[in-house]
Amino acid sequence: MFKVGxxxxxxxxxxxxxxxxxxxxxxxxxxTDATTGYRYYTAEQLPRLNxxxxxxxxxxxxxQIRNMLSESITNEEIRGMLRLQKAxxxxxxxxxxxxxxxxxxRLRYLEQQPASPLYDIALKTLPAQPFLSLRxxxxxxxxxxxxxxxxxxxPRHQFKQRGACTALFYGDNFDDQVCDWEVGFLMPDDAxxxxxxxxxxELHLRILPPENQMVSTIYSGRxxxxxxxxxxxxxWIAQHGYQIKGIGREVFHQLHPPEHGENxxxxxxxxxxxxxx
Amino acid sequence: MFKVGxxxxxxxxxxxxxxxxxxxxxxxxxxTDATTGYRYYTAEQLPRLNxxxxxxxxxxxxxQIRNMLSESITNEEIRGMLRLQKAxxxxxxxxxxxxxxxxxxRLRYLEQQPASPLYDIALKTLPAQPFLSLRxxxxxxxxxxxxxxxxxxxPRHQFKQRGACTALFYGDNFDDQVCDWEVGFLMPDDAxxxxxxxxxxELHLRILPPENQMVSTIYSGRxxxxxxxxxxxxxWIAQHGYQIKGIGREVFHQLHPPEHGENxxxxxxxxxxxxxx
DNA sequence: CTTGACTTTAACGCTGCGTCAAGGTTTATG
DNA sequence: CATAAACCTTGACGCAGCGTTAAAGTCAAG
Numbered sequence: 340m341f342k343v344g345x346x347x348x349x350x351x352x353x354x355x356x357x358x359x360x361x362x363x364x365x366x367x368x369x370x371t372d373a374t375t376g377y378r379y380y381t382a383e384q385l386p387r388l389n390x391x392x393x394x395x396x397x398x399x400x401x402x403q404i405r406n407m408l409s410e411s412i413t414n415e416e417i418r419g420m421l422r423l424q425k426a427x428x429x430x431x432x433x434x435x436x437x438x439x440x441x442x443x444x445r446l447r448y449l450e451q452q453p454a455s456p457l458y459d460i461a462l463k464t465l466p467a468q469p470f471l472s473l474r475x476x477x478x479x480x481x482x483x484x485x486x487x488x489x490x491x492x493x494p495r496h497q498f499k500q501r502g503a504c505t506a507l508f509y510g511d512n513f514d515d516q517v518c519d520w521e522v523g524f525l526m527p528d529d530a531x532x533x534x535x536x537x538x539x540x541e542l543h544l545r546i547l548p549p550e551n552q553m554v555s556t557i558y559s560g561r562x563x564x565x566x567x568x569x570x571x572x573x574x575w576i577a578q579h580g581y582q583i584k585g586i587g588r589e590v591f592h593q594l595h596p597p598e599h600g601e602n603x604x605x606x607x608x609x610x611x612x613x614x615x616x
Numbered sequence: 617m618f619k620v621g622x623x624x625x626x627x628x629x630x631x632x633x634x635x636x637x638x639x640x641x642x643x644x645x646x647x648t649d650a651t652t653g654y655r656y657y658t659a660e661q662l663p664r665l666n667x668x669x670x671x672x673x674x675x676x677x678x679x680q681i682r683n684m685l686s687e688s689i690t691n692e693e694i695r696g697m698l699r700l701q702k703a704x705x706x707x708x709x710x711x712x713x714x715x716x717x718x719x720x721x722r723l724r725y726l727e728q729q730p731a732s733p734l735y736d737i738a739l740k741t742l743p744a745q746p747f748l749s750l751r752x753x754x755x756x757x758x759x760x761x762x763x764x765x766x767x768x769x770x771p772r773h774q775f776k777q778r779g780a781c782t783a784l785f786y787g788d789n790f791d792d793q794v795c796d797w798e799v800g801f802l803m804p805d806d807a808x809x810x811x812x813x814x815x816x817x818e819l820h821l822r823i824l825p826p827e828n829q830m831v832s833t834i835y836s837g838r839x840x841x842x843x844x845x846x847x848x849x850x851x852w853i854a855q856h857g858y859q860i861k862g863i864g865r866e867v868f869h870q871l872h873p874p875e876h877g878e879n880x881x882x883x884x885x886x887x888x889x890x891x892x893x
Numbered sequence: 894c895t896t897g898a899c900t901t902t903a904a905c906g907c908t909g910c911g912t913c914a915a916g917g918t919t920t921a922t923g
Numbered sequence: 924c925a926t927a928a929a930c931c932t933t934g935a936c937g938c939a940g941c942g943t944t945a946a947a948g949t950c951a952a953g
Contacts, residue, residue, distance in 0.1 A: 375932075378931085381870075439702065559660060632941060678940075904944090
């Protein structure tokens with residue numbers, strides 16, 4: 340019969356760990372003195388403890404371990420738990436590897452250029468959202484202006500605009516002088532189906548599908564500089580083994596008339612997917 | 617000016633996150649109403665928040681992020697932090713990969729054999745420890761018996777035996793009929809230098825060097841079955857890309873006279889190292 | 894003015910123990 | 924045998940990053 344301190348030494352673990360395992364019910368002492376509460380362990384318990392430590396080394400939680408060690412568990416259930424753990428470890432590793440790639444990219448850039456341009460690119464997941472919009476072909480880099488005009492021409496009392504002004508661009512050659520835009524507003528679920536502008540054009544409601552991987556960057560200032568955002572995003576996407584998967588968006592978080600363009604805040608988003616390795 | 621709820625929507629984060637970031641000082645709202653406590657954010661803050669989220673995606677802690685965003689930080693310091701993070705990620709990945717390997721091995725075994733023999737193998741780190749011992753060449757599988765005899769022949773009042781009875785085996789052919797053993801007791805730091813047994817033999821004190829990677833398994837029962845432990849350990853070591861690096865040990869946690877050998881509890885330990893890949 | 898939609902601060906929860914702290918037990922020593 | 928040293932007990936906080944109620948104050952629409 341060992342007391343916790345002795346047993347912790349032969350087992351090479353801390354006494355606190357033994358108490359904790361007793362408390363949560365994964366490993367109880369062979370005997371507990373009813374009056375003093377002292378825990379007494381025996382050498383015969385060592386293999387069991389070693390089992391538990393080995394399972395812990397697999398990354399299993401104490402609760403999972405308790406289940407695995409219960410009498411009434413089938414071999415098949417154990418295998419199921421291990422397969423689950425395997426899958427989780429694989430996912431965790433790929434996440435960590437991705438982070439590592441991000442860090443490495445950033446380090447390379449910092450060593451090339453003192454000022455870091457590639458600073459605020461994030462991955463997001465977007466849910467499906469109603470979108471009240473209008474599709475038109477207009478000169479490049481003017482989607483915001485159209486939105487601004489629409490914003491003006493809109494009978495504003497007819498709806499409560501909750502989401503942001505957003506534009507989707509179709510067509511994949513960004514060097515062209517014109518572009519095919521769908522401009523409008525992200526809406527709450529109970530939005531109107533159609534809105535007629537004061538100049539007669541109509542906005543129609545549709546559901547934008549969810550996107551589970553969007554890269555996004557935010558650009559502050561006049562739209563003349565917006566191409567910097569695009570090139571940075573493009574570099575990032577290539578650097579990290581992604582490719583563009585669908586239709587890009589601009590979100591106008593702060594939309595001013597052309598003469599105050601320096602205060603604009605514009606977000607650029609692209610849905611992406613990993614290139615198969 | 618957005619209130620938290622609105623800002624959380626345009627930024628695609630939860631309101632709780634914004635409050636938390638305010639609380640810990642990584643991202644404060646542009647304005648806070650002094651009387652109501654309401655937080656008000658502006659669109660111009662979006663790039664900053666995106667920066668923070670991007671840094672978070674690297675796996676940095678909020679405290680690190682706060683430091684990186686402070687004005688008074690040099691480019692060199694930032695690179696240092698990133699290099700540190702890179703190193704930590706690499707280590708974390710290799711740990712996870714190792715766990716994964718453990719899980720896979722276990723799954724393979726479970727699919728071959730319903731009863732899992734390879735159940736309680738753990739990696740340990742041992743500190744340097746004083747060892748009061750005696751070296752002899754004796755028949756295989758009898759180290760425990762010697763220890764038992766020594767135990768009897770020892771003038772027990774002379775020392776407080778705190779550690780376990782332990783044996784080290786020299787020579788690397790385990791199939792041989794004799795083996796070179798060093799048997800003795802792990803001792804506390806203030807132990808006696810020499811002890812003379814009643815049969816005239818002497819135990820001498822020396823310091824066992826620390827081992828930072830020991831594989832260990834615990835076997836219960838008569839020593840006749842002990843080879844099972846050895847073979848299991850050997851398989852495990854090979855399976856996981858390790859090799860034996862030094863002198864193996866047996867630790868006798870429960871040492872009985874030969875006629876009660878079925879109650880013995882014996883641990884087998886080998887120092888190992890990863891084979892370079 | 895009344896809702897209802899939002900906001901605030903406060904606090905627990907989660908994981909697996911490490912780390913005191915206050916107060917009994919056991920054991921070694923004088 | 925008295926007493927101190929060494930060990931044991933339960934209890935509780937801490938950590939990281941928010942998610943999740945909960946109670947109570949604000950704000951905007953009708």
